[in-house]
Amino acid sequence: MHFFSAAAFLLVFVPSLPTEAGKCPRVCSCDSTKLTVACVGKNLTNVPPTIDEITVKLDLRGNNLQVLSRGAFMPTPYLTHLNLQRCNIITVKEGAFRTLGRVVSLNLAYNKIDILYQESFDGLSSLKELYLDHNRVEEIQPGAFTQLGFLNMLALTHNQLVYIPNMAFQGLNNIKWLRLSHNSLNNLATEAFAGLFTLSRLSVDHNELQFFPTQTMNRLRDVTRLDMSHNPMTYLGEESVSMAKLTHLYLNHMSLQDLSDQALSQAPRLSHLDLSHNQLRNLEPLSGPKELASLNLTGNPVYCNCYMRPLREWASVRGVKLLGACVGPPHLSDEPLQAVAPLDMRCRSRGESLKDEFEKDDESTGSTPPTTKPKLKVKCPVNCDCDIEAQHATCEGRGHSKVPRGFPTKTQLLDLRSNHFHYLPANSFPGTNQVVSLHLEFCKMHEIESGAFRGMRNLFYLYLSDNDLTSLDPGAFAGAPELTYLHLEGNRLAQFPGSAVALLPNLFVLHLERNAISKLEPTGLLSSVTPKLRELYLTNNTITSIAKGALDSAFLGTLHLDSNQLTEMPTHALSEAPNLEELSLSRNSIRWVGANAFQPISQSLKRLYMDQMGMEKMSREALVGLGPRLKALTVRGNQLEELPDLSPLTGLEVVDLQDNPLLCDCPLLPLRRWIENVSLEVTATCGHPPEIKGQKVRDVHVFTSCPESVSPPDEVVVAPRPPKVKKPKPSPSKAPGVKARPAKHKAKPPKPTKNRPQKKPVAPKVTKNKKTL
Ligand SMILES: *[C@@H]1O[C@H](CO)[C@@H](O)[C@H](O)[C@H]1NC(C)=O
Numbered sequence: 108m109h110f111f112s113a114a115a116f117l118l119v120f121v122p123s124l125p126t127e128a129g130k131c132p133r134v135c136s137c138d139s140t141k142l143t144v145a146c147v148g149k150n151l152t153n154v155p156p157t158i159d160e161i162t163v164k165l166d167l168r169g170n171n172l173q174v175l176s177r178g179a180f181m182p183t184p185y186l187t188h189l190n191l192q193r194c195n196i197i198t199v200k201e202g203a204f205r206t207l208g209r210v211v212s213l214n215l216a217y218n219k220i221d222i223l224y225q226e227s228f229d230g231l232s233s234l235k236e237l238y239l240d241h242n243r244v245e246e247i248q249p250g251a252f253t254q255l256g257f258l259n260m261l262a263l264t265h266n267q268l269v270y271i272p273n274m275a276f277q278g279l280n281n282i283k284w285l286r287l288s289h290n291s292l293n294n295l296a297t298e299a300f301a302g303l304f305t306l307s308r309l310s311v312d313h314n315e316l317q318f319f320p321t322q323t324m325n326r327l328r329d330v331t332r333l334d335m336s337h338n339p340m341t342y343l344g345e346e347s348v349s350m351a352k353l354t355h356l357y358l359n360h361m362s363l364q365d366l367s368d369q370a371l372s373q374a375p376r377l378s379h380l381d382l383s384h385n386q387l388r389n390l391e392p393l394s395g396p397k398e399l400a401s402l403n404l405t406g407n408p409v410y411c412n413c414y415m416r417p418l419r420e421w422a423s424v425r426g427v428k429l430l431g432a433c434v435g436p437p438h439l440s441d442e443p444l445q446a447v448a449p450l451d452m453r454c455r456s457r458g459e460s461l462k463d464e465f466e467k468d469d470e471s472t473g474s475t476p477p478t479t480k481p482k483l484k485v486k487c488p489v490n491c492d493c494d495i496e497a498q499h500a501t502c503e504g505r506g507h508s509k510v511p512r513g514f515p516t517k518t519q520l521l522d523l524r525s526n527h528f529h530y531l532p533a534n535s536f537p538g539t540n541q542v543v544s545l546h547l548e549f550c551k552m553h554e555i556e557s558g559a560f561r562g563m564r565n566l567f568y569l570y571l572s573d574n575d576l577t578s579l580d581p582g583a584f585a586g587a588p589e590l591t592y593l594h595l596e597g598n599r600l601a602q603f604p605g606s607a608v609a610l611l612p613n614l615f616v617l618h619l620e621r622n623a624i625s626k627l628e629p630t631g632l633l634s635s636v637t638p639k640l641r642e643l644y645l646t647n648n649t650i651t652s653i654a655k656g657a658l659d660s661a662f663l664g665t666l667h668l669d670s671n672q673l674t675e676m677p678t679h680a681l682s683e684a685p686n687l688e689e690l691s692l693s694r695n696s697i698r699w700v701g702a703n704a705f706q707p708i709s710q711s712l713k714r715l716y717m718d719q720m721g722m723e724k725m726s727r728e729a730l731v732g733l734g735p736r737l738k739a740l741t742v743r744g745n746q747l748e749e750l751p752d753l754s755p756l757t758g759l760e761v762v763d764l765q766d767n768p769l770l771c772d773c774p775l776l777p778l779r780r781w782i783e784n785v786s787l788e789v790t791a792t793c794g795h796p797p798e799i800k801g802q803k804v805r806d807v808h809v810f811t812s813c814p815e816s817v818s819p820p821d822e823v824v825v826a827p828r829p830p831k832v833k834k835p836k837p838s839p840s841k842a843p844g845v846k847a848r849p850a851k852h853k854a855k856p857p858k859p860t861k862n863r864p865q866k867k868p869v870a871p872k873v874t875k876n877k878k879t880l
Pocket residue numbers: 150152171
């Protein structure tokens with residue numbers, strides 16, 4: 108059957124059906140009826156060039172291809188299935204698959220791919236399934252997937268992603284299932300999943316998410332199944348889950364200690380909720396889901412006293428199936444929740460019930476073991492909570508003045524924030540070499556001794572935000588070489604801590620906002636010191652000068668210098684930052700931007716923010732070199748009367764020119780025309796001459812009298828009027844304070860969705876239910 112249909116297909120579409128059957132490469136085996144070729148495990152370093160052109164399935168598993176170069180599959184344009192698993196592939200060059208417009212399934216699993224470039228998957232216009240699991244992907248470049256408009260399933264599991272940037276999956280217009288399990292994700296940008304309107308299933312289990320990413324998830328309008336299990340979350344607050352169509356939610360194997368009864372109030376369709384293997388001791392009836400069918404509490408230390416009764420009653424009334432068993436009180440231990448009558452869930456007296464509540468920690472070791480299986484005695488410092496299974500320990504806000512010792516050796520997340528350590532001596536964390544994430548925010552620390560973190564070989568995230576550090580010892584981070592994300596914002600550092608971070612060869616993101624840094628010195632702070640630094644945040648310091656060479660870095664992509672005291676463009680300092688993509692200079696006082704100000708970074712820059720700088724003039728040549736690559740430009744709230752020509756910036760998705768006193772006269776005509784011509788919402792207002800002050804550039808008549816303003820009549824003469832509907836640009840990304848929307852909706856402007864800041868994760872609190880029943 109297959110043979111006939113395939114043959115018929117070929118008779119129609121292949122002009123000359125090759126007759127010779129001798130085209131099978133020596134190391135391969137070919138089936139000329141099924142049109143398959145398999146060259147498996149042959150250590151090939153190239154795709155064999157003599158494969159028959161009519162081949163539809165090509166299996167190259169287990170070779171040694173290393174680099175897939177442009178046009179690598181040119182000889183086999185009819186392929187529908189291509190298997191490249193375990194081929195030692197490191198790089199997929201732009202255009203490697205360009206000739207494969209019929210491939211529906213591509214398997215690149217178990218290779219060594221680390222970056223997904225913008226055009227890596229160009230040409231795969233029929234692709235339905237893409238397997239990229241078990242690689243080393245740590246970066247997805249913008250536009251990596253834009254050509255994959257038919258893709259249904261994308262597997263990126265078992266990679267090294269720590270962060271998903273805005274719009275990462277743009278272009279996946281038919282995606283149904285996105286699999287991101289088994290990465291190291293600890294942060295998802297608010298618009299990370301923007302545009303995925305067809306997505307129905309998302310897997311982000313086995314990652315490092317410490318908080319439910321509410322804002323990010325509520326962009327996913329059609330998702331029905333969400334798997335978040337195996338992430339180190341401790342608490343789910345009100346309205347954490349705001350997903351209108353969600354039916355299945357997996358929050359098992361996390362570290363939940365508490366869950367607000369309103370946590371799911373914005374998930375009305377939820378039918379299956381898996382909370383198994385958390386640390387929930389009791390739970391209130393959940394508001395929101397109207398059709399909840401099952402609630403899995405297996406493996407939680409559920410204490411079946413009067414506090415559990417409302418949930419039990421609610422479950423009976425609503426027909427919610429409860430899974431799990433009671434761990435206590437003793438006469439109910441091991442009893443399935445579903446089998447306990449609500450009236451048996453009692454607190455014998457107020458005193459006893461309080462005792463029940465507060466003696467929970469003694470139970471596992473005390474005289475009345477709650478279960479028949481003896482529990483392992485949990486090693487945990489006094490006045491801390493350790494969760495062996497979740498590999499999580501917290502002593503948050505317990506008034507410790509010294510770092511407690513004796514955490515379980517497998518602890519991966521250690522939360523010590525809001526204590527009063529003042530000073531952190533050397534070797535403060537013995538026996539914690541499994542800790543990945545260490546929280547020391549708000550600990551009133553003013554000094555960290557050399558070697559304080561020694562031995563923390565797996566430390567990846569370190570939070571030292573909001574302390575009183577004025578300087579850092581050069582050896583402060585000695586012995587923690589994996590440190591990748593370092594938070595030092597909200598201290599009083601007077602200098603860039605160059606020598607301290609020089610011990611961190613893997614440093615990727617450095618937060619130094621809200622310090623007192625006044626200068627960036629020329630000592631090659633970045634390239635020699637932190638070769639992998641990708642994002643540097645210096646917002647809200649007191650920087651007045653940046654020496655040439657201070658920002659030299661071949662790798663730096665994001666630089667925030669906003670809210671400082673710069674008075675000049677730091678052009679010279681950026682001459683060796685050839686990969687800078689995002690630069691924020693807002694809220695400095697740079698009055699004047701000269702010619703070629705961005706020339707050194709013009710080949711890489713994508714987002715440029717220059718709001719509220721008191722800028723009075725931009726040279727006509729200020730933006731020279733910037734072209735289609737630039738996606739965002741903001742100059743809001745300056746004193747500009749004129750603007751340079753923006754028409755070379757054909758890739759703009761976000762532009763903000765508001766609150767500038769533009770001089771609406773003939774020199775501004777090019778801007779006016781540009782505004783009318785682009786499919787972007789651009790608001791620009793006249794500040795002069797006085798009689799039209801406050802009117803929109805787009806609406807005023809002054810330009811009709813300009814020489815050479817022979818424009819089409821409907822553009823200029825009749826105003827105001829919405830410009831013609833144009834093809835919308837790819838959906839614009841949003842940046843704070845920036846409006847952008849496709850012109851399509853211009854007839855009646857929709858209210859721009861308020862860009863609420865991501866709800867800051869509330870420090871997890873274990874609230875005790877104080878109600879007396
Ligand atoms: C595969 O090829 C490489 C060189 O291309 C060679 O060093 C290696 O020994 C080969 N392995 C096998 C199993 O043939």
